[in-house]
Amino acid sequence: MTQNQKKLVAALAVFAAANMVIPAANAMHIMEGYLPAGYCIAWGILCLPFLAAGFLSIRRALSENRRAITLLAMSGAFLFVISSLKIPSVTGSCSHMTGTGLGAILF
Numbered sequence: 726m727t728q729n730q731k732k733l734v735a736a737l738a739v740f741a742a743a744n745m746v747i748p749a750a751n752a753m754h755i756m757e758g759y760l761p762a763g764y765c766i767a768w769g770i771l772c773l774p775f776l777a778a779g780f781l782s783i784r785r786a787l788s789e790n791r792r793a794i795t796l797l798a799m800s801g802a803f804l805f806v807i808s809s810l811k812i813p814s815v816t817g818s819c820s821h822m823t824g825t826g827l828g829a830i831l832f
Contacts, residue, residue, distance in 0.1 A: 783797070783832055800824075800828040800831050800832075803824055804824030804825065805824075807823060808824060
């Protein structure tokens with residue numbers, strides 16, 4: 726094996742071992758008021774550039790191809806349906822991430 730392959734195998738082994746040690750959680754959402762306000766504000770400010778970049782990217786994609794509006798609407802509808810119905814998702818994932826990942830792949 727090459728040096729890069731050995732590093733990859735070691736990283737995957739550490740990741741697998743860490744997943745075996747972490748206890749399973751039976752909750753999906755953080756209850757209101759649990760996180761400190763400063764923590765929420767800091768992470769909210771940190772995510773703003775990524776939100777702006779995403780909006781600009783979608784605007785650019787839609788201006789280049791007007792037919793993509795239908796695809797965007799369909800991915801939004803899929804996200805809504807998979808989030809509101811009790812449809813099983815990929816193991817270890819919630820339905821929000823499954824639908825959002827599909828939208829990110831498409832756009």
